[in-house]
Amino acid sequence: MFDSAMIPVLAGIAAILVFATLAFFASRYKRCPSDRILVVYGKVGGNKSARCVHGGASFVWPVIQDYAYLSLTPMPIDIQLRGALSQQNIRVNTPSTFTVGISTEPGVMENAAERLLGQTQPQIQELAKDIIFGQMRVVIATMPIEEINADRDKLIANISNGVEVELKKVGLRLINVNVQDITDESGYIEALGKEAAARAINDAKIKVSQQERDGDIGAALADKEKRISVAQAQAEAVTGENLSAVEIANSIASRREKEAEAERLGTAAEKVASAKALQESYLAEESAERQRAKREEAAMMATIIVQADIEKRKIEVLAEAEKNRVRISAEAQKQRIELEAEAEKRRIELVAQAEAERIRIIKEGEAAGLKTYMEAEAAGTLAQLEARAKGFQSIVTAAGGADKAAQLMVTEQLPGLVAEQVKAISGIKIDKLTVWDSGRTGEDGKTRTADFVSGLVGAIPPLHDIARNAGIELPGYLGKPASSSGGKKPAPPSDTQAI
Template structure:
C-alpha cells in the first residue's frame, strides 16, 4: 500500500512539473516580439545579456529567474506637423508629413527595442518616435535650399529616410514609409517659384510651337521648290525628246528624198543609154 501511494505521489508530482513546464513555454505570434528578461545568460563578449528576443518561434521561460512580455510589431502611423523649419537660405517652411514606423525585427534593433520600449504603450512609442523625427527633419531641411527641396523631392526624401531611419534604429524602430505633403512657406517664396516655373513652361511651349510652325513653313517651301525643279526638269526632258524626234524624222525624210533622187538619176541614165544603143 505505501508503495502504491508513492507511485501516485510521483505521478502527480511529474504531472505537476510537466504542466508547469508547458505553462512556461511561450510561443511568439508573427505580429509580436517575445522579450524574455531576467537571468538570460551572457553574450559572446562575456557580458550579461539584458534580454532575449524571439520572433516567429517559441522559447521556454524559466520560472522565478525569468519573465516575459510582448512587443507589438504592427505598423504605426505618425503625423508630423513641422512648422517654421529653417532652410539653408534662412527661409522658414512648414513641412506636414506622415511617417510609418514599426518595431524592427533585425537582431540588434530588437535588443534596442526591448531595452528602450518594453512596457511602453503604443501612444508613448509614437510620442518618442515623433520627437526623434521632428529633430532629424529639421536637421535635413537646414542642409538644403528651398529650390532643392521643392524640385528634387526624391533627394529630399532620401536624405530624410537616411537621417531619420538611423536615429529610429537606436531605439529599435524601423522606418517603413515617408509621405511629405505640400510644402508651404510664410513668405510665399515657394508659390513664387511655382509661378515662375509655370511661366517658363508656357514660354517654352510657345517657343516650341513657333519653331514647329516655322519648320513646317520651311518644309512646305522646300517641298514646293523641289516640285517645281522636278517639273521643270521633266518638261525640259520632254522638249528635248520632242526635238530629237523631230530631228530624227527630218533626217529620215532627207535620206528618203536623196535616195529617190539618186534612183531617178540612175533610171534616167539607163534610159538614155538604151536610146543611144537603139540608134546605132
Template sequence: MPSTADLPLLFLVGGVAFLVLSTLWILTTRFKRCPSDKILVVYGKVGKGLSARCIHGGATFIWPMIQDYQFLDLIPIPIDIKLTGALSKQNIRVNTPSTFTVGVSTKPGTMENAAERMLGLSNESIRELAKDIIFGQMRVVLATMSIEEINADRDKLIENISRGVEVELEKVGLQLINVNIQDITDESGYIEALGQEAAARAINDAKIKVSQAERDGEIGRAQAQKEQKIVVAQAQAEATTGENLAAVDIANSNANRLVQEAEANRQAEAAQNVANARVQQEAYLAQREAEVARAEKDKASQYASVVVPAEVEKLRMETIAAADAARIQIEAKGKGDAIRYVQQAEADGQKARFLAEADGQRARLLAEAEGTEKVLKSKAEGFRALVEVTASRPDLAINLLITEQLPRLVEEQVKAISNIKVDKITVWDSGVGADGKNSTASFLSGLAGSLPPIHELAKNAGIELPSILGKTGDLAGSKPANPST
C-alpha cells in the first residue's frame, strides 16, 4: 500500500499517462483516410475564403471542435430519360428515350461545387437533380437540329447533347460518363418515312445495277452479232466485187472490139465525111461534158438539199434528245434514281433511232445520186456511140436527138400561154368577114398564133428542123406553113 508521501507522484504519473493516451486516441480517431471511390470533404475552418476542402485519395487530420468531415460517393448513377414531345428545328415533336450515366466529378474546382451543392444528398436526390438538368438541355439541343440530322447523324446528336449537359452538370459538381440514345421517333411518322425512302432507294439501286448488268450483256451480244454480220457482208461484198470486175472486163473487151470495128469503118469513109464526123463528135463530146457537169451539179444540189438537211435534222434531234434527257434528269431529282435511269435509257434509244433513220436517209439519197450519175454517164456514152455510128449520116443523128427533145419543145410552146389568166371573154360575132372567117374564129386563130413557132425556136438554137415537122414562111408577113407539107 503506497504511503501518503507517494500519492502526489502517483497522481502525476496517472495524469501524464491519461494525457498521452488521450492524445493517441484523438490522433487515431481524427486522422481520416479517403478511399478511392469517395471524396473526403472537410468543412469548418479550412482556410480563408474556402467553404470546404475536398480530398480525393490520401489522408488528412480533422481538427476537433473546429473541423468536421463527410464523404461524397463516386459510384456512377444511371438515369433513364424518357423524353417525349420535344420540338425539333422543323417544329416536329420527337421522342428520344435515352440512358445517361453521371457521377460526382473529381476535377479540381468541380469537386468544390459538389461539396457545396450535394453534400448530404442521397443518390436518389442526386439522380433527380441530374435528370432535370438533362431534360432541359436535351430539349434545347433538339430544337437546334433538323429531323434529318437527328436521324442520320447520331454521333453529332450525342456530341451536342454531351457538350450542353456537361456544362450544366459541372455547375453542381457532376460529370457526364456515358450517353446512350435508345431510339428516335416522331409523332408524325416523318422518321419512319425517311427510313422507307432509304430502303426504297437501296432497292432501286440494286434493281438499277441488275438492269445495267443485263443491258451490258445485251449490248455485248448485239455487238458480237453486229461483228458477225459485218464479216459476212464483207465476204459477200468481196465476192460480188469479183463478179462485177469480171463482168466489167468482158464489157470492156466487147467495147474495145466494137470501137476497133467502128474505127476501121470510119477510116474507110471519105475525108469529108471524116471531117464532118469529127466536128459533130467534138460537139457531142462538149455536150457530154456539159451533161456530166450538170450531173455533178445535180448531185451536189441533191446533197445540199437532202443530205445536209438530214444531217442538220440529225444534229437537231441529238440536241433535242440531250435537252430532253437533261430536263428529265432535273425533273426526276428526288423521285428516285430508278426513274432517272429509265428515262435516260429511253432518251438514248430515241437518239439512236433518229441517228439510224438519218443515216438510212443519207445512204438512200447518196445511192440515188450515184444512180443519176451512172445514168448520165451511160447517156453520154450512148451519144458518143451514136456519133460514131452515124458518121456518114449526120442528119440522122440530128433527127434522133430532135425527136428525143420534141416533148420538151412542145412543153415550151404550151408554157407561153399557160399563165395567161382570162377572167371573162365577150365576143360580138358580126358574121363571116372578107377572109371567110367570123370574129370568133379570128380570135382563136390569133390566140394560137401567139404561140412561139417551133421552127423559130429551133433556128434560135442553131438547128434546122426536118421537113417532117413542117416549114415556116420566108418573111414575118408570109402565110403560115402548111402542116401537111
C-alpha cells in the first residue's frame, strides 16, 4: 500500500526537479547588451548559418546551438595614405582617420557573424584598414587634384560612399571620416595656394584702384554740379541786373568770360587727373589680366599634358589588351588546329583500321570462298581420277595385263597421231613448183621427179617408228617396218629444185 509518509518526499523531489528545470532553461535564455550583438549559431533553421540579436534576448537550445558576442565598440583606424595617383597622375598624400564599427543593420549583422566572429579587434582593424586603403586609392584616382584640394566635403563623401559599400560586405559600417591634410610630392598644391594668394592680392589692388577712381570721378562730378548750380544762380541774378545797366552787364559778361575760362581750365585739369587715374587703373587691370591669362594658360597646358598622358596610357592599355587578345586568339587558334589535326589523325586511324578490318573480312571471305572452291575442285578432280582409275583397272582386267592394256590404249591413239602427221604437210601451201629434170633415171628406174615426190612423202614418220617411239610393237598384220624389209632408204634428189 502507498505510504502517506512518502508524499512530502515525493513533493520535495518534484519541486527540486521543477526548480532545476527552470534554472536550466533560465541559464540557456541569453540577453543581449546594448553594446553587443548576440550571435546564435548551429542549427538555427531557415537555411541560415547564424541568427543575430541586438537589443533583445534569445533562447539557446543545448547541444544543437551555441552563442557568442560581437562588440559594437567603435574602432579608430589611422590611414597614412601616401603616393596615391590622382586623375592627372599626380601622387597625393592624404593622411586620414577613420572610425568604424560592426553594423547593426539587418542583413549586415549576418555578414559580420559569418566573417568576423572569433576575430580579435586588431584583426578586424587590419581587415578594415586594407579595405579603406584600396577604396581611397580608387576614389582619388577619379578626382582631379584641384577638386581634392578645394572640395573636402565632396572628397569625404566619395570616400564614404566607396568605403561603406565594401565594409558592409564584411559586416562593418563607417562611423566617421577625418581627412587631416592633403599634400603632394610635386608641390602642385602649394603652387595652387600661391596662385590663389597672388590672385587675391591682385584682385584687392584692382578693387582699391577702382574705388579711388570712383572717388575722383564722384568728386569731379560734385564740383561740376556745384559750379553749374552757382553759375545758374548768378546768371539769374545778373539777368535782373542787366536790365538796369549795360555797364553792369558788360562787367558781368567780362567776369563770366573770365570765370568760364577759369572753369574750363579747372575742368581740363580735373579731366587730366581723372584720365591719369583711369590710365593707372587700366594698367593695373591689364597687369591683372595678363597674370590671369598666364595662369589660365598654365592650367590649360597642364590639362592638355595630363589629358595627353591619360590618352597615351589609354592607348598603351588598349594596345596591351589587343596584344593579349591576339595572343590568346592565336593560342586558341593553334590549340583548335592541333585538336582538329589530332581529330583528323584519329579519324584517319579509325578509317584505316576500319578499311583494314573490311579488307581482312573480305580477304577472309575470299579465302573461305577460294578454299571452298579448291576443296570442291579437288573433290571433282579426285572423283575424275578415281573414275579413270576404275576405268583403267577395268581395261587392264579386260586386256589381260597392264602391258597389253597400254598397247591397246596407244593403238587407240594411233589414228590421231597419223592424222596429226598428215596435218603437218597438208598445211603447206605451194604456190609454184619448178623441177629441172635431165630425164635420167636412177638405179631403181625412177626419174628424179618421182624421187622428189616420194622423198616428200617419206618425210612423214612411218607408223611402226611412231609406235616404237611410244614403247610398243605393232602386230604383224599391220605390216613390217622399213628397216626390217631389206629395202634401202631412197636417197634424196641431187638435182637443184626450187620451190
